[in-house]
Amino acid sequence: MGVKAFLKEYWRLIMIVSFVGFALVALFIPGGIIADESIADDDAQVDETLTNLEYGLGLDGGSRVAAPPVGIMADNLEIEPGDEHEVESVVLEYDYDEADLEAADTRVRYDEDNDRFTAEIFSEDVSHAEFADALQEAGLEVTEGDIEDGVTQQTRDEIIETIDLRINEGGLDGGQVYQEATIGGQYYIVTEVPGMDPDELRDLLTERGDVRIVAYHPDDDGNQTNTTVLQNEEIADPGSASYDDQQGQHYVPISVDDTEGEDGTSPAHEYQSSMSELGFTGEGMGQCTIHDREAGQFDFDPDDPQWCLLTVVDDDVVDAHSMSQDLGGSMESGEWVNSPSFRMIVPTQQDAYQLSVNLNSGALTAPLDFSQEQTYSLQPALADQFKVYSLIIGAFSILTVAGMIFLRYRNPKVAVPMILTASAEVVILLGFAALIRMPLDLSHVAGFIAVVGTGVDDLVIIADEVMDDGEVNSRRVFESRFRKAFWIIGAAAATTIIALSPLAVLSLGDLRGFAIITILGVLIGVLVTRPAYGDILQRLLTDK
CATH class of the missing domain: 3.30.1370 (Ribosomal Protein S8; Chain: A, domain 1)
Structure with a gap:
């Protein structure tokens, strides 16, 4: 048999085996199908979790904080x-x-x-x-x-995107952000993060994350004044928290946006011009006297004029430093704008990390009103119990279904492929969840159980239809009966998808996770596992 003939003859079986193989790789190989160095290099994490699955609050513990945006x-x-x-x-x-x-x-x-x-x-x-x-x-x-x-939908979308970026930048696996509407029409921003207590999550959400560079300099009358010279949105390419061993500095490398606007200038050009106009590239270079910088107290010398660049986060000064000779010289000559980058220096590693998160995620468009917050938390120990119970319930469901199938058919040729096909469907679903990093919760567990039930129902319909008049030996008769059964389960699948689609797209809490898993299971069943089961039955029950 040639390769083309082999593929044409066994394409359904090849498809289900391929899907299961990809699912197993996504589940158990560190990093999965899409390489993730944070998983591959973290042996302790791999040993602890065994799989690449991520868990939500119900199975991993953590906190959920919901609060409306502040605004009119x-x-x-x-x-x-x-x-x-x-x-x-x-x-x-x-x-x-x-x-x-x-x-x-x-x-x-x-x-x-x-x-x-x-x-x-x-x-x-x-x-x-x-x-x-x-x-x-x-x-x-x-x-x-x-x-x-309240605020507009655009603002809510921006808040959700910013918080989601903060969670990702902070390495908080399994977190998710979404909005929910109340009966009165008020919108809440809901943030769920496994493994974090409510106070920590509230701190993450309380920070506006507004980062600015403020120039502290003498004005025309010789009095010290502040001028904002660079804002968060003008920073195009912030890097990650870094440390310079030679100079002993914690810093975040950044690039200033050099995209020209309608007036022909760019934020990088304006920043360079501001530094020159305010004296930072001339007499102000190196003229910033700071006392007790390590303690985070920036006490400037009042007797001498000061030219200090302040790193300000949410109106709090986190660092101050002078303009260096190299950077000031390149700005004075006009060369800096050709490669507009520099280091934002901070006192500690934690400051550098938080600064990097704020720069990469951006500032919250609007703060959240925590006077109306709704908080839910679950201890990790209790979540681990739920995880064990979910595993027991899932195994019990499969064993119960297997027992009923054997009692009904008493034919291993029909029952064993049915059980294996239903199990393959669950494995493929789990692999898909691991691939897209879907945080599994109790609602998803309910969806998996529903998938097992509906999947076996469809397989029973196939088995009953093809064996309706006793054993079938003709391939042509088998295919005719199978097509009839497939039309039935296809119509049932379409009905299920239509019925659950509103739950999958609306913000209805746990019901959404249940609907998504059930719909995915139905699609995988109709497109992959049901045809494969029919192919297996055909080879076992008919004469070739």
Whole structure:
């Protein structure tokens, strides 16, 4: 038999064996199919977990914190395209009674999905009336009744993306972030991280992550003043936390965005110009006297003019240093902008790590309101019990199904392939979960049990249909009966997928995990395991 004939004859069996093989590699080989050095190089982790599966809160312990974003917004604003920044400036500079807004606390933008302009303020200290007055000063016809609590979907999406990046940058396996809507229409940002207690997770979410470089320099009158010269969004390529053995410095290497805007300048060019205009590349080079830097206390010498570059995170100064001769010289000559990179130096390794996480994830568009938070936590010891119980229940389900199949058919040629095919379906699903790093939870375990049940139901339909009139010896008759059975299970699969699809796409908590696993199991069954089972039965029950 040639290769083409062999593939044509046994393609269904080859497909299921290939899927199982890939699943086993994804499950048990360190790094899986897509190499992951963090797993491959961590022998202790491999020995401890045995598989590449990741677990959620229900099977690994951890915390879930849900809180709504802070903010108020005005929708459907009549703003001319291009005037967004002007409106934003007026809103920012309005004289509020209690609020002292930063640039990051306001946002005016065009919503492409809904073809409208929106304005937002991310502060608890601004009232609806003040926001309406600020927009009126910008020339917009807005009343207090037009102001709503909450933030736009774009802002929520940005918050979710930022928190997700923070979790990934922090190496927190199995974490996930999503939004949930309440009955009253309020939206909560839900963050789940296994292996972390609520206080640690709250600290991760509390930090806004706004990183800036602030120039501390003499003004025209000789008084010391602060000028923001670089912001987080202007940093194009932040690196990871590093350490220089020779100079004894903890730092994060960064590159400044050199993309030119409509005015022909780039953030890198503007930063270089600011350093020159403020004196950092001239008389200010090396002129920053710092006392007790290691203790994190930056006490500048008040007797001499100071030119210090401050690294500020969420309005807290985490480091200060002077402009070096090499960097200042390259900026003065104009060469630095051709390769706009430098080091952001911090006192400790922990500071460098946190700075790297904030730079790579970006700042939270809006803070979260923890006065309305909902917290759930599970101890790892209890989660380990759930993991054991889930394994016992899964094994018991397979054994019970196997027993009932043998009692019904009393024919190993029908029952054994049925059990093996159902088990292969579970293995393929587990391999897929390991491949995409899906954090398995109790809802997913329920989905696996449902997959075993529906899968065996379909296999029973196939077996009953092809053996309806006793034993079948003709291949042609077998294929005719199998097609009839396959139409039945195909229709049932379509019904199941349609029924569960809303649960899979809506933010309904644990129901979503159950629906996703069940739908994946049904698809794998219809496309892979059911055809393979039919092929096996054909070879065992018919004369070749």
